[in-house]
Amino acid sequence: MELILEKINHSYGDMPVLTDISLSVGSGEIVCVVGPSGCGKSTLLRIIGGLERPTSGEVLMSGEPPADSLNPLTYVFQDFALLPWRTVEGNVRLVLEDHRIGRERVGAVVDDVLARTKLTEFAAAYPRQLSGGMKQRVAIARALSVNPAVMLMDEPLSALDSQTRDLLMDDLIELWTQVRFSACYITHNLAEAVRLGHRIVVMSRRPGRIRDIVEIDIPLSERPGFPTETAAIQRRLWEMMRDEARAADRELSDVA
Amino acid sequence: MSLDRSLPSAAPATEKPGAAPTRPVPFRGSGFTHRPHRHVAPLVFAALLILWEIGSRTGFISNISLPAPTEAAEAMADLFRSGMIWKHLSASLFRLTVGWSLGTLLGIAVGLAIGLFSVARAGLSPLVSALFPIPKIALLPLFIVWFGIGEGSKVATILFGSFFPTVIATYGGVDNVDRSLIRMGQSFGLSWSSIVRKIIIPGALPAILSGFRISASIAIILLVAAEMIGAEYGIGAYILMAGALYAIDQLIAGVALLSLLGLAVAWLIGRAEKMLLGWRI
Ligand SMILES: Nc1ncnc2c1ncn2[C@@H]1O[C@H](COP(=O)(O)OP(=O)(O)OP(=O)(O)O)[C@@H](O)[C@H]1O
Ligand SMILES: [Mg+2]
Numbered sequence: 001m002e003l004i005l006e007k008i009n010h011s012y013g014d015m016p017v018l019t020d021i022s023l024s025v026g027s028g029e030i031v032c033v034v035g036p037s038g039c040g041k042s043t044l045l046r047i048i049g050g051l052e053r054p055t056s057g058e059v060l061m062s063g064e065p066p067a068d069s070l071n072p073l074t075y076v077f078q079d080f081a082l083l084p085w086r087t088v089e090g091n092v093r094l095v096l097e098d099h100r101i102g103r104e105r106v107g108a109v110v111d112d113v114l115a116r117t118k119l120t121e122f123a124a125a126y127p128r129q130l131s132g133g134m135k136q137r138v139a140i141a142r143a144l145s146v147n148p149a150v151m152l153m154d155e156p157l158s159a160l161d162s163q164t165r166d167l168l169m170d171d172l173i174e175l176w177t178q179v180r181f182s183a184c185y186i187t188h189n190l191a192e193a194v195r196l197g198h199r200i201v202v203m204s205r206r207p208g209r210i211r212d213i214v215e216i217d218i219p220l221s222e223r224p225g226f227p228t229e230t231a232a233i234q235r236r237l238w239e240m241m242r243d244e245a246r247a248a249d250r251e252l253s254d255v256a
Numbered sequence: 257m258s259l260d261r262s263l264p265s266a267a268p269a270t271e272k273p274g275a276a277p278t279r280p281v282p283f284r285g286s287g288f289t290h291r292p293h294r295h296v297a298p299l300v301f302a303a304l305l306i307l308w309e310i311g312s313r314t315g316f317i318s319n320i321s322l323p324a325p326t327e328a329a330e331a332m333a334d335l336f337r338s339g340m341i342w343k344h345l346s347a348s349l350f351r352l353t354v355g356w357s358l359g360t361l362l363g364i365a366v367g368l369a370i371g372l373f374s375v376a377r378a379g380l381s382p383l384v385s386a387l388f389p390i391p392k393i394a395l396l397p398l399f400i401v402w403f404g405i406g407e408g409s410k411v412a413t414i415l416f417g418s419f420f421p422t423v424i425a426t427y428g429g430v431d432n433v434d435r436s437l438i439r440m441g442q443s444f445g446l447s448w449s450s451i452v453r454k455i456i457i458p459g460a461l462p463a464i465l466s467g468f469r470i471s472a473s474i475a476i477i478l479l480v481a482a483e484m485i486g487a488e489y490g491i492g493a494y495i496l497m498a499g500a501l502y503a504i505d506q507l508i509a510g511v512a513l514l515s516l517l518g519l520a521v522a523w524l525i526g527r528a529e530k531m532l533l534g535w536r537i
Contacts, residue, residue, distance in 0.1 A: 049443060071445050081440035085458045085535040094454060095444040126535050146444065 001065045001072065001149040002026050003048065003182070008057035010043060016207035017043050021057070023201060023210065025150055028180040030220075032193035034237065035203030036248035041186045042154050044208070048184060049073045049152045065149035070099050074148035078155040080135040082127040082142075089114065089123040092142045109145050116175060117141040133164035137171070144175065151183040157192060169195050173220050190241070194234045195223060202240050205248035212240055320504075328508040335509065340494075347489040348479055348517075351407065355414025356475040363419045363471070364464060367426020371460070372452065381427070388420040393481045400485065410482040417478040418471035425467020429460030462536065465529050472521045476514060491517070 008021040017040040025031045035041050046052040048059055050073065065072035082091050089110055096106045114120045117137045127135055136156060143151055157165040169192060175181075187193055193200045200214045216233060218226050305325050311317040312324035335341040369376040370384070392413050399409040399416075433456050441451040483492025491513050498506035 051439060051443060073443075075440070075443045077436065077440060079436055081436050083437060083455065083458070085533075094441075095446070097454075098446050098450050128535070128537075142444075 001182075002062045003073075003150050003184070004060040004062055005048065006058045006060060008044070008047060008054045008059070010040070010047060010052075010054045010057075011207075018047075018054070019207045019209045021208070021210060025182050025184050027063075027149075028182055029198045030176065030183045030185055030196055031199050031201060032185045032187060032197030033201045033203060034187060034190060034193050034241065035208060036205045036241065036245040037188065038248060039203045039206050039244075040208035041203065045075075045152050045154050045184060045186055049075055061149075066147060069147045069149050070101075071095070071146035072149040074143045074146055074151055076136075076139050076143050076151060076153040076156045078158055080127070080132075080139045080159075082135055082138055084127050087124050087126055088119055088130070088138050088141075091127070091138055092145050095142055095146055113141040113145045116144065116178070117171070131164070132160045133168055136160065136168060140172070140175070144179070144181075148181060151181050151185075153183055153185045155187055156185075158187070158189070165189075165192070172196060177221055190234050190237050193237065194230045196220065200233075200237060202237060205244045205251065211244070323505040323508065325508075327505040328512065331503070331505040331509040332512065335494075343489045344491050344494050345513075347487070347493075348483065348491045351410045351414060351482070351490070352475055352479050352517075355411040355479075356418045356472060358411070359415040359418030359475070360422045360468065360471060362415070363422025363467075364426050366419075367423040367464075368430065368452075368457075370423065371427040371430025372456070377427075384420060384423050388424065392417045392478055396482060396485060405486040409485075410479075410487065413478050413482040414475045417474045421471045421474060422464070422467050425463050425470070426460060429463025429467075430456055432463065433459035462529075462533055465525065465532065468525050468528075469522065472525065473518065476518055476521070480514065 003025040005021055005023040008018055009016070010018040021044060023031070033041055033044065043052065047054045050059070061072070083094065086094060092110050092113060093106060096109060101109075110123075111120070114123055117140055119134070119137055119141055122130065122134065122138075127138070130138065136159075139156070157168055160168065173196070176183075185193075185196055194216065197216060198220075200216070201210055202212045202214065203209065204211045214233060214237065216223075216230075218229065223230055308317070308322075309325050312319065312322070312327075317324075335344075366376075366380065366384075370380050371377075395416070396409065396413055399412045403409040403412045437455050437459065438451060441455050446454070479490070480492035480495065483490035484496045487493040491510055495507055495510035495514075498504070498510055
């Protein structure tokens with residue numbers, strides 16, 4: 001299934017936040033979106049997943065999602081959004097319970113995603129007992145359990161320390177090689193973008209528009225073998241973003 | 257203290273001959289945290305009783321103004337001997353359980369409605385704010401006219417008394433449920449009823465249970481007030497009778513029963529919190 005954004009514009013009151021965003025996320029493709037703080041990345045993602053209506057423009061799905069996809073557009077949130085009163089297993093179950101798929105199937109799916117995210121031995125733990133990295137693993141397991149056509153990830157690793165982040169990036173790549181999910185991955189961390197993105201969308205400061213799209217054709221699993229190439233791309237991205245970030249920073253302090 | 261000494265590469269000061277003497281950093285982090293002290297409460301209680309008893313025996317506390325604790329205990333023992341205690345207790349507990357349960361059930365229902373539906377909020381929440389501060393005791397004569405002098409008016413007083421704090425605790429709890437969790441539920445396509453049952457109600461439960469503490473105390477206060485009008489049995493009736501006869505030992509025994517009732521209710525709610533909110537710890 002392909003996701004197509006057509007001329008998305010959005011404003012809050014009379015403050016324009018997004019202007020003329022056209023973009024597509026192909027099947028099995030990870031599109032990273034980077035941009036200065038406050039440029040409307042989270043807003044864009046909420047619009048893509050149908051949690052918010054754009055002022056104008058449309059988000060279209062082309063082609064059918066996989067037949068067994070329970071929730072084609074599935075979010076992974078920065079703050080994990082786990083229910084503190086449910087165990088790891090219960091949190092994954094939560095999103096399956098509303099679908100009429102039978103007890104055994106639910107059990108099998110839960111076991112499968114927990115195994116894939118290396119959480120099996122923590123199935124009975126409560127979120128408060130887990131580290132940040134583990135919590136995000138649970139959120140990823142929950143997202144995988146509904147077999148999404150597109151994962152919508154809003155800075156999923158930003159609340160984690162850099163070592164945990166590296167480990168989880170490796171895990172994400174491993175998961176991607178298994179199931180080839182598509183994803184729209186928002187981040188402000190260029191290293192993440194270069195490591196995970198097939199395409200990287202660079203947004204300008206508010207009102208956010210697409211400034212450039214950088215394609216990286218090195219396969220995800222081989223990227224650690226090309227340190228110079230990826231570093232060069234990262235530098236290019238940073239050069240693009242630096243002025244925007246600086247200007248955005250100054251704008252915000254003017255407002256305050 | 258020179259700068260290089262504080263560098264981690266420098267050897268510990270004690271090992272250097274002729275170096276400045278070392279001393280441990282004083283601990284300043286104590287206080288402002290509560291540790292459980294299991295024995296303090298019973299000790300304070302016992303000490304007070306003993307002081308009181310001594311005061312009475314030496315005549316420092318006049319027997320007319322306050323009888324000795326042993327006399328109050330004797331009055332309590334009388335209650336047990338005559339079997340009247342069960343009559344009073346069962347009458348009071350019946351009114352309390354029926355009134356409080358109905359009040360909190362209705363309160364939770366109305367609180368959820370106010371928390372979930374904006375029409376209900378617009379219509380009901382000003383009404384609740386207007387009616388909550390009215391002392392229900394003042395309405396007791398009205399309740400007697402409406403529901404009769406028997407059990408009806410007593411249960412109604414307790415019901416109304418526990419209803420309003422529960423409404424307020426419930427919708428406050430619903431308002432405080434983490435919005436990002438609700439958004440998560442919506443983003444996974446959970447049904448409205450699933451979101452309410454699995455996200456909103458558990459999220460509001462801590463607030464609802466602490467509302468229970470308040471409503472239960474109010475219910476006990478109102479129980480006594482209601483039993484002071486036209487009740488034959490009940491702890492309140494017993495206290496009223498004792499007061500009318502100036503049987504202060506009985507009065508104190510009755511008040512002690514009320515305290516015990518309050519303690520029992522607090523303990524039950526504590527158990528419920530442990531059971532339902534075990535995830536919080
Ligand atoms: N619900 C809202 N109502 C009004 N303004 C909003 C709302 N949500 C976001 N905004 C504003 O829209 C702009 C874009 O917000 P958004 O959260 O999408 O930015 P972002 O790119 O995700 O930023 P960050 O990198 O800090 O996460 C900001 O200026 C923000 O203040
Ligand atoms: Mg954001």
